[in-house]
Amino acid sequence: MSRGFRVLRQAMGVAACLFGSAALAQETAATFYAGEAAPHAALLIRSTTDLAIFAPLLDAFATANPTIELQYEQWGSNALYADSRKACDGQGGSADVVISSGVHQMVDLVNRACASPYRSELTAQLPRQRRWRDELWGISREAAVIIYNKDLVPAGEVPRTRFALLDLMRRSTDQYLGKIATYDIETSGLGFLFAFMDSQQATTFGGLMEAFARAGAVATCCSAEIIASVEQGEYKIAYNVLGSYVNSGVKQNIGVIFPEDYTMFLSRGLMIPKGSENKVLAGAFLDFLLSAEGRGLLTSVDLIQESDRDVNAQSDSSERYIPIDPTLLVAMDRHRRAQFIAKWRDSFGAQGGSE
Numbered sequence: 001m002s003r004g005f006r007v008l009r010q011a012m013g014v015a016a017c018l019f020g021s022a023a024l025a026q027e028t029a030a031t032f033y034a035g036e037a038a039p040h041a042a043l044l045i046r047s048t049t050d051l052a053i054f055a056p057l058l059d060a061f062a063t064a065n066p067t068i069e070l071q072y073e074q075w076g077s078n079a080l081y082a083d084s085r086k087a088c089d090g091q092g093g094s095a096d097v098v099i100s101s102g103v104h105q106m107v108d109l110v111n112r113a114c115a116s117p118y119r120s121e122l123t124a125q126l127p128r129q130r131r132w133r134d135e136l137w138g139i140s141r142e143a144a145v146i147i148y149n150k151d152l153v154p155a156g157e158v159p160r161t162r163f164a165l166l167d168l169m170r171r172s173t174d175q176y177l178g179k180i181a182t183y184d185i186e187t188s189g190l191g192f193l194f195a196f197m198d199s200q201q202a203t204t205f206g207g208l209m210e211a212f213a214r215a216g217a218v219a220t221c222c223s224a225e226i227i228a229s230v231e232q233g234e235y236k237i238a239y240n241v242l243g244s245y246v247n248s249g250v251k252q253n254i255g256v257i258f259p260e261d262y263t264m265f266l267s268r269g270l271m272i273p274k275g276s277e278n279k280v281l282a283g284a285f286l287d288f289l290l291s292a293e294g295r296g297l298l299t300s301v302d303l304i305q306e307s308d309r310d311v312n313a314q315s316d317s318s319e320r321y322i323p324i325d326p327t328l329l330v331a332m333d334r335h336r337r338a339q340f341i342a343k344w345r346d347s348f349g350a351q352g353g354s355e
Contacts (some may be wrong), residue, residue, distance in 0.1 A: 026079075030055075032062040032070040039069035043281050046080055047074045047099035049268065049303075050224065050245065057297045061288050068281065075156070076222075077102035077189030081109070087275050088114035094275025099268060101138070101242065102189030104196075104328040106269035110135045111329060116272045118283045122290040129323040130267050138324050139289045140265025144194050145243035146225065146257040150181075150238045153255075161261040162204040165239065165266040169211035177216045179236040181226050184219040185344055190266075191219075194240040195332045196340060197264060197322055204261075208239075209347045219348040228253060228306045242266070247302040262318040268303075269324055 028051045033039055047054065051074050052228040062070050075083065077100055088109065100106050109115060115135035123137055130138030146165065148158060157172070159165035169176060183191025199205045211217075218235065220226060223245040226238045231251050246256055270289070272282040288294045297306045322328070330336060 003168070014028050026073050027076055028074040030058075030072050032058045032072065033066075033068075034059075035069075036064040036282060037146045040067040041281060042069040042071055043097065043278055043285060044071045044073070045097040045099065045285070046075055046083070046095040047097075048075055048077045048080055048101050049099060050074065053245070053301050053303065056301060057231065057289065057294065060287060060293065060297060062188050064288075065284075068342075076187075077105065078187065081105040081189060084109055084114060084273065085112070087273060088112060088148045090246040090275075094273045094277075096272070096276040096278045097285055098271045098273055100144075100189070100268060101268045102193060103138070103266065103269040103322060103324055104193050105189050106136055106271055107132065107324065107326065107328040108332045109271060111326065114271070114274055116274050116276060116282075118272055118279070118286065120283065120287050122287050125288070129321055129325070132324050132326070135271065136324055137270050137286060139270050139286075140266070140298060141243070141305055142266050142268065142303060143243040143258055143305050144240045144264040144266065145246065146237065146239055146255070146259060147230050147241050147246055148237045148255045149230050149233055149235075150253045150255050151235055158255065158257065159237070160257055161259055162208065163261065165237070166204055166211050168237075169215040171216075176236060178218065180212070180214075180215055180217040181220055181229065181235040181237075182217065182239040182241075183226070184221050184348075186341060187221050189222075190242065191240070191332060192337075192340075193266075193322065193328075194264065195344070198240070199340065201262065201264075201320060209343065213347040217348065219344075227251070227254070240264075243305055244302040247305075262320050265319055265321045266307075267322070267324065281325075325342045 030051055037339050051072060058070050058072055062068065080100055081102060084098050086092045110133060117134045119134045123131060123134065126137060146159060156166060159168050169180065183194065185192040223242045226241055227246055229235045230238050231254055243256060246254060270286055272279055276282050295304060
């Protein structure tokens with residue numbers, strides 16, 4: 001445990017009883033502070049990033065700024081979006097920094113005038129697909145991957161493309177019946193985004209939905225839960241899993257595939273809410289994440305990934321990025337969302353969990 005990692009409380013346990021329904025939206029919270037005297041200022045960060053993964057960056061920033069206390073709250077993407085909208089409308093306290101993998105939701109928040117502008121030399125160096133209006137910035141580079149249990153999936157059946165996964169489900173439903181998983185798009189903002197972007201880009205998407213239904217595929221929540229279930233053998237294969245979380249622990253029996261037809265990359269978005277009480281400090285935190293030190297730490301915890309991490313990936317594998325720009329507002333359109341979820345339910349029914 002690092003010296004800055006002082007306080008850790010599980011918000012889903014005792015805190016939920018003490019603070020009511022608002023605490024239920026939080027998954028974990030922690031305070032990072034490296035100073036000896038009372039802090040001069042506090043920075044409240046609400047994020048979908050797992051605390052265990054993000055902790056080295058928080059600790060490094062706190063160590064470099066010993067008069068600053070970092071208060072970190074881990075949220076589910078849908079809950080964080082709802083909380084941020086309420087704060088934007090003046091119905092609750094605002095975070096100083098919001099970070100989410102549900103970047104379509106972040107684009108919507110910026111479009112609703114919920115963000116504060118910030119510009120520095122480091123933000124100006126970001127490519128256009130990773131910044132919008134100097135109010136939303138992409139801080140990571142994470143792949144949507146296929147994972148499988150090496151002990152349960154024969155080498156000749158490992159699906160290295162979406163076409164191969166589709167074929168596997170169509171011809172081997174008995175062997176893989178109920179053994180393939182993906183995100184529940186109704187409870188996971190990230191899961192919805194990955195599936196929606198697939199529907200826009202992949203000619204196989206309709207076939208995948210049909211094959212998921214035939215194979216009794218399971219829609220469930222949360223990257224960590226899916227990965228652990230594949231590791232333990234509850235599922236043999238999982239589709240569209242956030243690759244950065246797969247490599248966060250030692251999982252010898254999990255294989256990772258960067259799909260060779262195309263690999264989708266996400267850059268989780270950071271926003272400084274208009275209600276932030278520490279906008280200057282929030283900007284300093286953003287600059288730290290974009291600095292050489294910050295990027296090095298992001299790489300060390302796999303929040304910046306390269307497709308060649310997979311020894312089986314082809315060098316000519318196509319990479320497609322989810323841009324941080326107004327095109328993502330299409331995914332937030334209420335009518336389109338309702339239609340998309342209705343099609344999803346036809347394949348998965350009501351079998352998903354909660355995030």
